[in-house]
Amino acid sequence: MTRTVVLVGASGYGRTYLREIATLEAAGAVRLAGVCDVCPLDPEGRALAGDRPFDTDLGSLLDRTRPDIGIVATPIHTHLPLARQVLAVGAHLLLEKPPLPTADDWRALVRLARESGRVCQTGFQSLGSHAVARLAQLMAEGRFGRIRGIGGHGAWSRTNGYYRRAPWAGRREIDGTPVVDGALTNPFAHMIATALRLDGSTGWDDVDAIELELLRARDIQADDTSCLRLRTARGTVVTAAVTLCAATTSDPVLVVQGSYGHATLSYTRDVLSVGNRREHHGRTSPLANLLAHLDDPGVALQSDLDSCGAFTRVLDAVRTAPDPRPIPAAWLRHVGDGDAGTVCVPGVEAAVKDAAERLSTFGALGIPWACAPASPQQDPIGGTR
Ligand SMILES: NC(=O)c1ccc[n+]([C@@H]2O[C@H](COP(=O)([O-])OP(=O)(O)OC[C@H]3O[C@@H](n4cnc5c(N)ncnc54)[C@H](O)[C@@H]3O)[C@@H](O)[C@H]2O)c1
Known part of the structure; x- marks a missing residue:
C-alpha cells in the first residue's frame, strides 16, 4: 500500500x-x-x-x-x-x-x-538498530550474567556555526518556553534511550535516583559536557558521560557490564563487540518501521511515544535542574574562530570514558574541572571508584 x-x-x-x-x-x-x-x-x-x-x-x-x-x-x-x-x-x-x-x-x-x-x-x-536487538537478546539469555550497569560515553565536537545556525541551538528555554537543547537531551539522547531500552526500562516508573552533573564549556544556556547516573527499577546503574567539546572525537558507545563479561555497542554504527567478536548489523529506519507496522500491526513499533516515559523522566530532570555550571576558563582551549571555531576541554575524552566504564560521575572521579568530589556517604548509587 x-x-x-x-x-x-x-x-x-x-x-x-x-x-x-x-x-x-x-x-x-x-x-x-x-x-x-x-x-x-x-x-x-x-x-x-x-x-x-x-x-x-x-x-x-x-x-x-x-x-x-x-x-x-x-x-x-x-x-x-x-x-x-x-x-x-x-x-x-x-x-x-x-x-x-x-x-x-x-x-x-x-x-x-x-x-x-x-x-x-x-x-x-538507534532503537531500530539490529545490533541493539541482538544485544538485548544476549542480555536476556544471560550471556553476560547479572547486568550490573550500562555505561555510555560520547566525545563529539560542535562548531560555533552549529550554535549559530538556529536561535534555539544550545538553549534551555526561549522566553520561558522549554527547549532543552543540551548535550544529554539532544545530541546524546539516543545514548540514554538506547541504554534504557537495553535494560528493558522504558516506562516512567522504571528509573529512579537520577544524578546529574551539567556543565558547559561554551557561553550557552544548556549543558555541553555532562554526566548522568541513575538506577533503574531492575537495579541496573546507567551512566551517560558526554561532551560536545572534545579535541579528539570518537563514536559514542554503550558498554554493558555483567557479572560474566561485557559488550560494547557502537549505536551510531550498528557494531556490537563481544569479547574478540565484532558483529556488523543493519538497521530499520523509524519511517520504514512505521510503514511496516501500519501494513501489519503484528510488526512492533520500534520507538513509539508511549515507551519514551523513562527517557522523558530523565529529560525533565535535566530541564528542571539548576543551570549548567561553567567550566572555568583555565580548563578550556579555543581552537580556530568564525563558524568553524570550537571549544575544547583538554582531557575530557578520558574523563567521559572513565565515568562510563566505572559507572561513576565526574565528581566521584575527582575530575578537576567538574564538580567537587562527592564523598562515598553522599553517593546515592555508588558506582566503582
Ligand atoms: N534523529 C537524529 O539523529 C537527529 C539529528 C539531528 C536533529 N534531530 C532532531 O530533528 C529536529 C530538528 O532539528 P534540526 O537540527 O534539524 O533543527 P534546525 O533548526 O536546524 O532545522 C529545523 C527545520 O525546521 C524548520 N522549522 C522551524 N520551525 C518550524 C515550524 N514551526 N514549522 C515548519 N518548519 C519549521 C526550519 O526552517 C528548518 O528547516 C529536532 O527535534 C532535533 O532534535 C534528530
Whole structure:
C-alpha cells in the first residue's frame, strides 16, 4: 500500500527524511504529499520536493493534502503544536527526538495519540538498530550474567556555526518556553534511550535516583559536557558521560557490564563487540518501521511515544535542574574562530570514558574541572571508584 506523507521541517535533519521519502517513493512505498517549512527550500530541497505543494503553514497544507502520515522534524519546542495538528487530521505521526520538551507535554501527546487512535513513532533511529536487538537478546539469555550497569560515553565536537545556525541551538528555554537543547537531551539522547531500552526500562516508573552533573564549556544556556547516573527499577546503574567539546572525537558507545563479561555497542554504527567478536548489523529506519507496522500491526513499533516515559523522566530532570555550571576558563582551549571555531576541554575524552566504564560521575572521579568530589556517604548509587 502506498501511503501519503507530509514532511514538516525540511532543511535541517528533516533533509534526511526528504531523501528517504524519495527513495521509498521510487520503491512505491510512499508518496510525498507536501512539505511544510517556515523557510524556503534550497535547491536540493526543491529538487527533492518537485512539484509537490509547499506551505509555511502546516494547517493549510494538511487541509489540502490530508496525508496518511505526518513527519515532524522541527525544533523541539515546536513539536507539540505541530504534532497536534497532524493527529487532528487523522494522520499517523513520526516525531523527531527528543519527542517533547517537558513531561507534561509528553503525557498530553500520549493521551492525544490514544484518543485519536493514530500511531505515534519517534525518531530514535538507534532503537531500530539490529545490533541493539541482538544485544538485548544476549542480555536476556544471560550471556553476560547479572547486568550490573550500562555505561555510555560520547566525545563529539560542535562548531560555533552549529550554535549559530538556529536561535534555539544550545538553549534551555526561549522566553520561558522549554527547549532543552543540551548535550544529554539532544545530541546524546539516543545514548540514554538506547541504554534504557537495553535494560528493558522504558516506562516512567522504571528509573529512579537520577544524578546529574551539567556543565558547559561554551557561553550557552544548556549543558555541553555532562554526566548522568541513575538506577533503574531492575537495579541496573546507567551512566551517560558526554561532551560536545572534545579535541579528539570518537563514536559514542554503550558498554554493558555483567557479572560474566561485557559488550560494547557502537549505536551510531550498528557494531556490537563481544569479547574478540565484532558483529556488523543493519538497521530499520523509524519511517520504514512505521510503514511496516501500519501494513501489519503484528510488526512492533520500534520507538513509539508511549515507551519514551523513562527517557522523558530523565529529560525533565535535566530541564528542571539548576543551570549548567561553567567550566572555568583555565580548563578550556579555543581552537580556530568564525563558524568553524570550537571549544575544547583538554582531557575530557578520558574523563567521559572513565565515568562510563566505572559507572561513576565526574565528581566521584575527582575530575578537576567538574564538580567537587562527592564523598562515598553522599553517593546515592555508588558506582566503582
Ligand atoms: N534523529 C537524529 O539523529 C537527529 C539529528 C539531528 C536533529 N534531530 C532532531 O530533528 C529536529 C530538528 O532539528 P534540526 O537540527 O534539524 O533543527 P534546525 O533548526 O536546524 O532545522 C529545523 C527545520 O525546521 C524548520 N522549522 C522551524 N520551525 C518550524 C515550524 N514551526 N514549522 C515548519 N518548519 C519549521 C526550519 O526552517 C528548518 O528547516 C529536532 O527535534 C532535533 O532534535 C534528530
